[in-house]
Amino acid sequence: MDTRELLLTQLQAIHNKSGWFVSMNEALTGVTEEEALWTNHQSANTIWGTVNHLLYYNRSYLNRFKGQGGSPYTIDSNDESFDNHNHDSWADTTRAFDTLMTEWTDAVRSSSKETLNEKSPDLTHLTIHNAYHIGQIVDIRKQQGVWDDELGVD
Known part of the structure; x- marks a missing residue:
């Protein structure tokens, strides 16, 4: 497996192809707006906030990957990345x-080998970051009592 295939496999795992852990598509299946805003205490992240956070960092890193700068907007702290800007x-x-x-998948498919080799450390860390937060989303859904074990991770 070359670098491109490895990165595409990681991107699929966090996007829409469940394996050892559920993909984001599976983690968000059936989540209502009310469930997305639910929190069990003031300092806990919501599902919606977590998705906003991942949107911010995935967009920032994709822009860098494509050579288009970085963040789509300025934030003063990581906490602000959870906001619905x-x-x-x-x-x-x-x-x-x-x-x-x-x-992301399209960018990795069409990028040069040189770009992939240069940017793969950042992208592998980004996919791990996504997987971590997908696990949090599943945990929040379990706390809510709405997680469907048929989606995986019982």
Whole structure:
């Protein structure tokens, strides 16, 4: 397996092809706006906030990968990456994540070998970061009592 195939496999795992852990598509299956905003205490992240956070970092790193700068907007702290800066609906937020991951896949498929070799350490860390937060989303859903074991990770 070469670098491109490895990165594409990682991107699929966090986007839409469950394996050892569920993909984001599976983790968000059936999540309502109310569930996306739920938290069990003030300092805990919500599902919606976590998806916003991943949108921010995935977009920032994709822009860098493509040589288009970095962050889509300025934040003063990591905490602000969890905010809904675009005031998107829940449906728009999940659609934006799906679209962004498709953009990532397309960018990796079409990039040069040199770009892949240079950027692969950042991208592998980014996919691990996504997997970590997908696990948090599944845990939040389990706390809510709405996780469907049929989706995986019982």
